[in-house]
Amino acid sequence: MNEPLNRTNTFSVNEQQIQKWLTDEEGCLAFLFHKRWPQGFHCPYCRWQHQQLPPSRTVICAHCGHPSSISTNTIMHGSKKALSKWLLAIWWICANETETSAKNLQRLLKLSSYQTAWTWLQKLRMAMGTADNTACHGLVELGCAPVMPAWEKPNQALVVAAAETILPAGITGRIRMTTIERLEPSAINAFLRTAVTAGSSVFAPGLPAYREVAQEGYLYVVDAPTQNPHRAEQLIKSFEIWLNKVHRGGVALKHLQLYLNEFCFRSNSAMLPNMEAVFNLLLEGVLAHKPKPYRELVSTRIAKETS
Incomplete structure (x- = not known):
């Protein structure tokens, strides 16, 4: 008992x-x-x-x-698998940066279905977005660039990124990234509301979309020299390289946000003291994220979620 x-x-x-x-x-x-x-x-x-x-x-x-x-009302909702398998999967994805494929997870957990392994990985990437939702603050650089997964060439998606600059060293701190349909003020405004805290000093390229946002009090806009690529745009390029190296380009554009979640989670969690802290952070996301049925995972574009 x-x-x-x-x-x-x-x-x-x-x-x-x-x-x-x-x-x-x-x-x-x-x-x-x-x-x-x-x-x-x-x-x-x-x-x-x-x-x-x-x-x-x-x-x-x-x-x-x-x-x-x-598991009710969590990302594990409806799962009949042993809880130990979920905990092992969470630890495994936190501890491994380059071999997080559905095939490897299927082998690790001895799952009979590849579909189950793929679904679990996508759900864990959703949970990463929920867990890693602290906004950037202080001095923040903003930028936007296209991303082209090798699997969907020549199709591409627009990604907007925010990156903290930690002074005096000038190193990159927290990052936030999301997909947008078009580079326009409404999209930038929506991103800033969730990705950057009020009162931060935000620097961006001197493009019309950013200038119009600046008039609403969100940004201080500067032109980024062409010979010195913007930090945020470099970050997006690093994501594209990581995507095509680690996941070998096998990513559909409709799922791109999930991989942005993973990339940001890994970058930001590197600032945590140890692997236990990383594990506990992701577990918080697993328990806080609402259920997501398989049919929704495969049929629609995944948007940025924070709950």
Whole structure:
């Protein structure tokens, strides 16, 4: 019989713990239960809180009687796979930068279906966008450039990027990137509202789309010298190189935002102290992101999501 969760417990995650969890589903359950409901089970239907319920994969709310899975309303919603497989997948994608293919994940988790592995990876990339949603601030450079996945040449997509400049060293700090339909003031405004904090000093090329935004008080516009490519545009070029090297260009344009999520998550999480912090950040995104059915993953363009 499950014991009530001791909320003074601290869960340390490392490679050895992940390997241990592969044969300890109850340990995985206790860990995820604590991560999702640190103050006790909170019913997603009636909002009632039960502080003394023990960890369980399915919980029946004593107030409204509605059953709830630990994966309800998360990116794992509807999954029948062992929780240990999800934790291993999250650790694996955090720890590996160059071999994150669906084939490799299928082999690692011993999944019978390639479709399941591909779906999990796309969902984890969605969760990266949810987890890594802190806006850039301070001195921020803005730019836009086309990206052309090798698989869809000569088709291309426009990507807008924001990059912090950390002084006095002048190194790049946090980055944010998203796809846009056209380089126009409305698209830049929408990006700035979520990607850059108010009061930041934002520098961009002296193009009409940016100048019109500057009139609304969002930007201070400067012309970037042609012999010194803009930091944000260099960042977009680095993304395109990474995309075609790591993922070998096998990316549909409608899924490009997911790979932007991954690229930004990896860049920004490099500033975290250790792999456990990276794992916990992505896990927060997994638990916070709303469910996404497979049919939606394959049929429509994926937009930037923050919830």
